[in-house]
Amino acid sequence: MATTLNEAAVPAGRMARNSRRHIGERVIELVLLACALVAVLTTLGIVFILVSESIGFFRAVPLLDFLTDTQWTPLFSDPHFGIMVLLAGTLTSSAIALVVAIPLGTVIALYLSEFASARVREFAKPVLELLAGIPTIVFGYFALNFLTPALRHLIPGLPGFNMLSAGLVMGIMIVPYISSISEDAMRSVPMSLREGSYAMGATRLQTALRVVVPAAFSGIAAAYILGISRAIGETMIVAVAAGMQPNFTLDPTQPAATITSYIVQVAKGDLPHGSIGYQTIFAAGLTLFLLTLVFNLAGFWLRRRYREVY
Amino acid sequence: MAVAMPAAQMRALIARQRRKDLLFVLLGVAALCLAFATFITLFLDMLIDGWSRLRPEFFTQFASRKAEQAGILAAWVGTLAVMVVTALVAVPLGVAAGIYLEEYAARNKLTAIIEININNLAGVPSIVYGLLALGMFVHTFGLGASIRTAGLTLALLILPIVIVATREAIRAIPGSIREAAYALGATRWQLVRHHVLPYSMPGILTGVIIGLSRAIGETAPIITIGAVSFIAFLPPAPVQPEFPWLSFEWLASPFTAMPIQIFGWTSRPEAAFQANASAAALVLVAMTLVMNAIAIWLRYRLRRNLSW
Numbered sequence: 001m002a003t004t005l006n007e008a009a010v011p012a013g014r015m016a017r018n019s020r021r022h023i024g025e026r027v028i029e030l031v032l033l034a035c036a037l038v039a040v041l042t043t044l045g046i047v048f049i050l051v052s053e054s055i056g057f058f059r060a061v062p063l064l065d066f067l068t069d070t071q072w073t074p075l076f077s078d079p080h081f082g083i084m085v086l087l088a089g090t091l092t093s094s095a096i097a098l099v100v101a102i103p104l105g106t107v108i109a110l111y112l113s114e115f116a117s118a119r120v121r122e123f124a125k126p127v128l129e130l131l132a133g134i135p136t137i138v139f140g141y142f143a144l145n146f147l148t149p150a151l152r153h154l155i156p157g158l159p160g161f162n163m164l165s166a167g168l169v170m171g172i173m174i175v176p177y178i179s180s181i182s183e184d185a186m187r188s189v190p191m192s193l194r195e196g197s198y199a200m201g202a203t204r205l206q207t208a209l210r211v212v213v214p215a216a217f218s219g220i221a222a223a224y225i226l227g228i229s230r231a232i233g234e235t236m237i238v239a240v241a242a243g244m245q246p247n248f249t250l251d252p253t254q255p256a257a258t259i260t261s262y263i264v265q266v267a268k269g270d271l272p273h274g275s276i277g278y279q280t281i282f283a284a285g286l287t288l289f290l291l292t293l294v295f296n297l298a299g300f301w302l303r304r305r306y307r308e309v310y
Numbered sequence: 311m312a313v314a315m316p317a318a319q320m321r322a323l324i325a326r327q328r329r330k331d332l333l334f335v336l337l338g339v340a341a342l343c344l345a346f347a348t349f350i351t352l353f354l355d356m357l358i359d360g361w362s363r364l365r366p367e368f369f370t371q372f373a374s375r376k377a378e379q380a381g382i383l384a385a386w387v388g389t390l391a392v393m394v395v396t397a398l399v400a401v402p403l404g405v406a407a408g409i410y411l412e413e414y415a416a417r418n419k420l421t422a423i424i425e426i427n428i429n430n431l432a433g434v435p436s437i438v439y440g441l442l443a444l445g446m447f448v449h450t451f452g453l454g455a456s457i458r459t460a461g462l463t464l465a466l467l468i469l470p471i472v473i474v475a476t477r478e479a480i481r482a483i484p485g486s487i488r489e490a491a492y493a494l495g496a497t498r499w500q501l502v503r504h505h506v507l508p509y510s511m512p513g514i515l516t517g518v519i520i521g522l523s524r525a526i527g528e529t530a531p532i533i534t535i536g537a538v539s540f541i542a543f544l545p546p547a548p549v550q551p552e553f554p555w556l557s558f559e560w561l562a563s564p565f566t567a568m569p570i571q572i573f574g575w576t577s578r579p580e581a582a583f584q585a586n587a588s589a590a591a592l593v594l595v596a597m598t599l600v601m602n603a604i605a606i607w608l609r610y611r612l613r614r615n616l617s618w
Contacts, residue, residue, distance in 0.1 A: 233435025
């Protein structure tokens, strides 16, 4: 029907224009697709660069040594490559950050979602968003020049560089991320669940803790996981305030290097391309990428789940 | 069967639960105040340390071995140049990708792969982008530690932010607009060009500004590509007095940027350099806050004027 109509009524010129238009449309679609594929190419590029440079590294250093050695001295004449040393720094500083960020972020999210008036919420949310935008180098400066001297009054003999103040400031930095994602999850719990709970005589707190939190659990867990991944990948705060000396310790009052601050330290110097020292930062980067990938995928999966429930 | 509680006991129970409620509200306010107080302390600390350095000369002098004569000229010009490259790369790519995913993409494997990729990229630590740039742009493509390398790196970093913002802005456009355009014989591109893009522009702009404000403060990736903090010259000007008038040499120029300059100064032990660092940090924070405030204001305006 449609074809006969075309043949009968549409002049040949318009037919030609239509087919030209059709080709143009296809070209545009392909260009747009190419732009979208840049994201895939970026991931492939990251994996390719990290793996190809790490292969050279693992040819020189057995994987077993990398995972079990307890020293990290890649630039010494007797080099050791024990990633555990850097991992200890990363885990210690991240743990401190999370001890601060998770309780604070959760309480703020619960308060804003379940208790605060609309006016408080309208004020607090954009301000928290603004704070999440402060560059991390500035937080690093704050940890080094304000918090460490302040902590010295409490802990005499605290070194000028330490993981404690870096971790605490990192925790404050992560609070807005955790509170905003968990608050989103809590707000997406349907009102009827709360109403049911109130109708049974529950108070706001009981409703919040026993109805809203379990219902929003996967979203809150996603917020925690993304917070963990951010803490592990955070670079400048630890680079500025925790010192950059590899130190195999879990004691937060000590200075230590993390995976990220080691990369910064090496990249700041001028190591020749292709040397083992140059390759170490890619092996360290690969470790970091895999660590955060696991957390990101878990967080992504959890977030999608809570979005689909209601 | 529960036995009914005596009234007095019931009242005590209610009072107890009410007290708990009140306690939690206080806890919530305290947590919020603690977060805000930390940030206020941060600002005051920087103001006290850096205020005396915030003179006009601070903006017009190069870095120097003498702290009192050091300024942030090379740093702010470098940041500006890098941001121009970042925006020119990230905005077209991100908006195009967002349009593709919302208006064109079929629900197939390829689309799913692209989406998972974007989500994952948003969570990759920024220093990993630095390693990508070091291996790819600096050594494989031979672009050096230049403005174009930094711009490209930061563009890749904020691409997920721009894509997500574009998609959200497009998703807010009601389907009836699309149906109306198609009913009048518009092609898909005509619909995008004349309707989808103009209507989603404020939302996209918000995302772009937030992305750029993130890029402006990123330190780790540009340290990794090898930017140095001591640069005592400006990149060649893009506008020349002689014939071609336009010059793109600045793209290949070595550079420093605000965060790099701050990092360089914080790593020196002298108090005078720490004061410089805090003055520069104030300038950087002011830049990001202004950008964020514009974005939030835009979003707020957008929400109010939304009437389909």
